[in-house]
Amino acid sequence: MSDTTTGQGGPVSAGGVMLAADGRPLKQSLARAQRRQRLRAFLLVAPLLAFVLIAFVAPIADMLFRSVENEIVPETLPRTVAELRRWDERSGSLPPQEVFVAMARDLQLAETRKLHTRVGQRLNYEYTGVSSLFRKTGRRLSRMGRELKQAFVGLDPAWGEPATWVELIGAPDWREAQAAWAARRARAGADAGPEPLFRADPAIAALLPQTADFYAAFARAIQTEDGDSPTEEAPWPLVYDALYRDLSGGADLSRHTGPHADLLRAAAAAVPGFPPVSIRDEMLKVDDGWGDVAMWQTIKAYSGRFTNGYFLAALDMKKTPDGIAMVEENRRIYLMLFWRTLLLSVGITLATLVLGYPVAWLLANLPARHANLLLILVLLPFWTSLLVRTSAWKVLLQQQGVINDLLVWIGLISDDARLVMINNQTGTIIAMTHILLPFMVLPLYSVMKTIPPSYLRAAKSLGATNWTAFWRVYFPLSVPGIGAGAILVFILSIGYYITPELVGGTSGIFISNRIAYHISISLNWGLAAALGSILLFAVLILYWTYDRIVGIDNVKLG
Amino acid sequence: MSLPAYATPLQRIWHYGFRVICGLIFFFLIAPIIVIIPLSFNAEDFFTFTPGMLALDPDAYSLKHYRDFFGNPDWQQALRNSITIAPVATLLSVGFGTLAAIGLSDSNMPFRRTIMAVLISPMIVPLIISAAGMYFFYSRIGLQGTYWGVVLAHAALGIPFVIITVTATLVGFDRSLTRAAASLGAGPITTFFRVQMPLILPGVISGALFAFITSFDEVVVVLFVGSAGQKTLPWQMFIGLREQISPTILAVATVLVCVAIALLVVVELLRRRSERLRGMSPS
Numbered sequence: 001m002s003d004t005t006t007g008q009g010g011p012v013s014a015g016g017v018m019l020a021a022d023g024r025p026l027k028q029s030l031a032r033a034q035r036r037q038r039l040r041a042f043l044l045v046a047p048l049l050a051f052v053l054i055a056f057v058a059p060i061a062d063m064l065f066r067s068v069e070n071e072i073v074p075e076t077l078p079r080t081v082a083e084l085r086r087w088d089e090r091s092g093s094l095p096p097q098e099v100f101v102a103m104a105r106d107l108q109l110a111e112t113r114k115l116h117t118r119v120g121q122r123l124n125y126e127y128t129g130v131s132s133l134f135r136k137t138g139r140r141l142s143r144m145g146r147e148l149k150q151a152f153v154g155l156d157p158a159w160g161e162p163a164t165w166v167e168l169i170g171a172p173d174w175r176e177a178q179a180a181w182a183a184r185r186a187r188a189g190a191d192a193g194p195e196p197l198f199r200a201d202p203a204i205a206a207l208l209p210q211t212a213d214f215y216a217a218f219a220r221a222i223q224t225e226d227g228d229s230p231t232e233e234a235p236w237p238l239v240y241d242a243l244y245r246d247l248s249g250g251a252d253l254s255r256h257t258g259p260h261a262d263l264l265r266a267a268a269a270a271v272p273g274f275p276p277v278s279i280r281d282e283m284l285k286v287d288d289g290w291g292d293v294a295m296w297q298t299i300k301a302y303s304g305r306f307t308n309g310y311f312l313a314a315l316d317m318k319k320t321p322d323g324i325a326m327v328e329e330n331r332r333i334y335l336m337l338f339w340r341t342l343l344l345s346v347g348i349t350l351a352t353l354v355l356g357y358p359v360a361w362l363l364a365n366l367p368a369r370h371a372n373l374l375l376i377l378v379l380l381p382f383w384t385s386l387l388v389r390t391s392a393w394k395v396l397l398q399q400q401g402v403i404n405d406l407l408v409w410i411g412l413i414s415d416d417a418r419l420v421m422i423n424n425q426t427g428t429i430i431a432m433t434h435i436l437l438p439f440m441v442l443p444l445y446s447v448m449k450t451i452p453p454s455y456l457r458a459a460k461s462l463g464a465t466n467w468t469a470f471w472r473v474y475f476p477l478s479v480p481g482i483g484a485g486a487i488l489v490f491i492l493s494i495g496y497y498i499t500p501e502l503v504g505g506t507s508g509i510f511i512s513n514r515i516a517y518h519i520s521i522s523l524n525w526g527l528a529a530a531l532g533s534i535l536l537f538a539v540l541i542l543y544w545t546y547d548r549i550v551g552i553d554n555v556k557l558g
Numbered sequence: 559m560s561l562p563a564y565a566t567p568l569q570r571i572w573h574y575g576f577r578v579i580c581g582l583i584f585f586f587l588i589a590p591i592i593v594i595i596p597l598s599f600n601a602e603d604f605f606t607f608t609p610g611m612l613a614l615d616p617d618a619y620s621l622k623h624y625r626d627f628f629g630n631p632d633w634q635q636a637l638r639n640s641i642t643i644a645p646v647a648t649l650l651s652v653g654f655g656t657l658a659a660i661g662l663s664d665s666n667m668p669f670r671r672t673i674m675a676v677l678i679s680p681m682i683v684p685l686i687i688s689a690a691g692m693y694f695f696y697s698r699i700g701l702q703g704t705y706w707g708v709v710l711a712h713a714a715l716g717i718p719f720v721i722i723t724v725t726a727t728l729v730g731f732d733r734s735l736t737r738a739a740a741s742l743g744a745g746p747i748t749t750f751f752r753v754q755m756p757l758i759l760p761g762v763i764s765g766a767l768f769a770f771i772t773s774f775d776e777v778v779v780v781l782f783v784g785s786a787g788q789k790t791l792p793w794q795m796f797i798g799l800r801e802q803i804s805p806t807i808l809a810v811a812t813v814l815v816c817v818a819i820a821l822l823v824v825v826e827l828l829r830r831r832s833e834r835l836r837g838m839s840p841s
Contacts, residue, residue, distance in 0.1 A: 037666045044661030045673060048654040055714040056680050059691030066694055355583050362580045377584045383818040384591055385775040387795040388811040392590035394799060395605045402593060405606050437587060495684020497778050502799050512686040519690055532687045543682045
């Protein structure tokens, strides 16, 4: 570079610094040109990188996130989760009344938002029976605390009026906004838009915390879920229970001046005479499942925003109050499945190696014309649809299939002793060995083609037997090909889904089939994500190894 | 590889024995694919050769499974879906992939290795994991069960193949050609289309064929990302194999084998042309 510059008589500044044509120092100019080139290269890659990040990497990240995410429990049962924190799960006794009250309120809200079955389903993964318990209780909640409602209404019919509650709890500015909205709607009908979202008065919230909290939740729930207005709907009986608890808890009403202050004071005076109501007893009456301490322990254990529960389940473990333990012997399936996936993949990799090595050797040592012809026999299966090959094996391996027919015809087996080669591990191994064989042959072939045949001849001329020449000279040189092929086949086979699903029956399925089952049938997405994350982790380690041995830039196709 | 005249009998046996073994392995590779072709002409609804077929009785053969494939609306809809999804996905992967491959083969590219690893990963990550992730993420952003969701997913899966084939072609590309074009006054776009593109075209086309076959054969991701409206040919075959196994599948399989043969021939011709263009002797 400097030669040509001086040769053209490039200008040199006083300090002896070489200058480019535009008068800048050459070094700077060169750095700038390189920077520009780097930017250009990066801009060419950037669109694809963005595309892959959105279409592929983000979904993988989403899956990883879902494997630990547990938002539904703290979000649907916030009151219960808060109350449970004060309960000592090791005491062995049932949680206190407050926990049951909180659970009843949370479930009532979840039922309105149609979430109670979903949260029940979520907890059911950890403790069988929660789902049906929640569903059953959800239907009875509207009757819990009924006696209290009757008592309040009996004291003053105003308690039965929706307007009383709105005026009592609603924030003054919300009530103004609501009134303006009501006027607008009277004129414009549906064009007035939705009713302003209910807000509770901070003053009353300080005075009657439970009532304000739960009534506000009630009002918003019926606004957003049913499109109703709190001005027209009387609150749930459980809201009366909240008021009862606030009042009997000794709320100091003496200085309260808000709307309906007298009504409130009268109620506070009458409350000690009301029939005692125990939400805990009512819930136990609905279903004695609520009396199961272990269930409450499970809910408490899975009340965090994030959970390792799915990963534990994916490894056949569970949380107990005394720490992490293995699940019962007869319910362990995932470790066995991972183990089987691993074993079958190793078996398939070995089978492809045993079958692929001689073929690759033959291809690499035949004259190019013949080798190309034979290579087509390897490439055709490679290009043929996976489902075509799987259906071929399904047809061949059946009990009434071609292979069994042939064996019966030869007389090797009798007609009533046809071999069972499908819907078991044999089927999976045979079909997958066939499907993955090209992925072993091609890398082996490309490595073997670079081994000069003269090496073997040299070894033999020095007195080596055929075997020694192969084992001491040729084989070590082909090891990179073996490594590349074996890792590729292994990576592909541990994630296989279609072939085991179609020819594997129950004993030949892989962990992938379980992942698919949890996504589309049991709908336990968190567990599917955790199983997938473990599998992904294994594959990434192998990928990294592959990159180390072969280098991803050296992958060749066809 | 030919046998020398002085070979011992044992060496002779090994020589021919080895070829027989290799022949059997080739048979194992190719026979399952070949055997379904005659079976697809079966006049009965059986999955094995009937005595009539073995006796080469013309009445034992028929085109009824092909008629079913071309007449059945389910199969035709699946064929149509496959044909509308795969080319668009291919176009996306080839468009983005070729540009990126050119950038990646530039020695000035920063973080080359890492970016390459990310771009190749859709080929390495097990399909079931990609499918699960895409199902979760695409349902969040409203792409699950849509045509574009499937196209995007398939384009992502095809990208590694385009990157690999195009970067392999670019290894033999002489950069002084673009500089020569630039010195003769061509702008970067003219240079790309008139000089670089014709030379790397074989690599681009074979990358496109790989991307096409990836999408055309793909079933796991479309099972999860697609809905009934995006049912492709492999999906229909998957259902057929799992639930009501019908011999029409063999007719479809035969058609797909013909597609594979056609693609194989094209890729092979392209590879030779590319090697000739780059001054290598075709092997």
